[in-house]
Amino acid sequence: MASSATKEVAKELLPLVRVYKDGSVERLLGSPYVPPSPDQDPQTGSVSSKDVTISHNPTVSARLYLPKPTAQTHQKKLPIFVYFHGGGFCIESAFSFYSHRYLNHLVSQAQVVAVSVEYRLAPEHLLPAAYEDCWSALQWIASHYSKTGDDSTKDPWLSNHGDFERVFICGDSAGGNIVHNIAMRAGVESLNDGGGVKIFAAIFSHPYFWGSEPIGSESSDNHEKSMCYIVWDFVYPSAPGGIDNEMINPVGPGKPSLANLGCSKLLVCVAEKDELRERGDWYYNAVKESGFGGEMEFFESKEEDHSFHLFDPETENAKNLIKRLASFLH
Template structure:
């Protein structure tokens, strides 16, 4: 008879448990379940969505979103390549939460969105997620070349509606971290067809380091925090560990942020978020680096980590009205950025 209790190596209750024998158990929670796309329009927002395979080897996919447009629409739309959060090891762009979030964002911003379903750690440890998201971004950029091509790997929504002079990337939490690292990579390597990233938004971005800053816990409590522990599980081979530049852009040896390969950068933080001080530090680092682009810090007071993605679902009753207004503010700012 198998042992009922296994020794836990890592847990992020109530979402994921990783056992010493390598078993990974992701625990379903409300609103995390798979939902299909809406090829015939979402009834609430009118947004269309469909799933596509970006690569068969390695295999990963994406969900595309297209807003409801007037029949005489001729103006091309901004393109958003989006990366979901979930500590690199949880969540999915195919979940109820992210389907609803992208429907609303695409409806308000009037963009074509490509939400990447990158492979998750620890089964696929970092840097695999970065590699998948970079390949997805390059795939999007490749549509700027030979736009009339009948190549079966070309997506008609991007060809027919996308403006490749207005390409954005963005993400929440771990997705914000991915967006930062990809815009740094784009500044060095460039994108297919000479496409430039016009702007990037980092919402409640996941950054950390070996030493606490601001209001973060001190001493032993700091090393027990989830942001500290999770990095080693999702990227055990990271040079420098938790001070690797991919998670700590303020760490020793981190490249200058003057190399950010975009023209606009929006850093969004929430006042009660445990990652708030790191987001502000990142904004200050970019500002002090001498980077020449347009930079903005947008803070929503009184809200917690990625509150706008959950849209107040888990908010206490007496805070629901306030949170609803803050969610509206957040979406309005994101939509105005993606022009």
């Protein structure tokens, strides 16, 4: 078997992914796989986790998190926090170190049942595969609320502890983009649960949006060569309209109204030094001006860059962001 040093490269998205002519894919960035912590994680000592299979065809799985009961939560149902990881749709995982560590911290503080979705990645599975997988995961979560159906497919952590009137969807970066597209779909399509489960709130953390025209202080020089532009073409080369497809550029003529977002509340989080900061602000204001009837909140982390809280959740600003999310979840 040829080593990666001798194989011919077909295409690459540096510094993230390299694809070889034999069809193999090498991911150049991303944190390592870590196992779940069924007996409570070593970081907080208060969160258990396990991996579950949602679907076999296609393969969709998730890591579930359950906080240790406290005197305040022992008899209460907990909010359900559905998380879509970032990584440009082509790296990282629900089972990776960054996601696992971050969710242990958040679940411990926020006291929620979390479902971190393992969706299929590009380039093996180009978009819209990730969107479909995340929608399927949400359907599976909603099925726990129905009194009918196959109980063998239901997980007791969700059935016994989840509050299906408080379902939150959240994502970082590409995951924030998924949140938008799932919420838009939920605005026009019911969850297949038979019990009326709806998304209560959506959290967009440093969301990945882009477009052919620069906004704000974005440079017009080499705009088409920006990483944000190149990633989209790599993960969704057949997208109608390219970089102005409504899934990556949700604002503009002919786009579905953002008033149709299928949630009652939303929170948009940005980081001051993030290249995507102005897109997050632009999205928040576009939703506000659309006539969206729900509650809206905006939170900015000063002096920080893209997804900083995933790389080190112990910094003061990361703790402040997690505290803000925990507050929103309650």
